[in-house]
Amino acid sequence: MTAVPTNERCGARRPGWESGPPVGINRIPCVRETEHDGDHWNAWMQRWPNRELRTATGVTA
Numbered sequence: 001m002t003a004v005p006t007n008e009r010c011g012a013r014r015p016g017w018e019s020g021p022p023v024g025i026n027r028i029p030c031v032r033e034t035e036h037d038g039d040h041w042n043a044w045m046q047r048w049p050n051r052e053l054r055t056a057t058g059v060t061a
């Protein structure tokens, strides 16, 4: 797993777990880099779909 600096992380929360403090496995935000493609995942390797999938052409990961 690639470590991403905190200020460069996506930080998305799992749907339904956005509210409240980032405490508990289900509220841990995405640790992937900002602007990443594909699923979000957290430090526990829980994955969830990215609802803002970029389908624009010309974007390379």
Ligand SMILES: [Zn+2]
Residues within 6 Å of the ligand: 010, 011, 012, 030, 031, 032, 036, 039, 040, 041
């Ligand atoms: Zn993410």
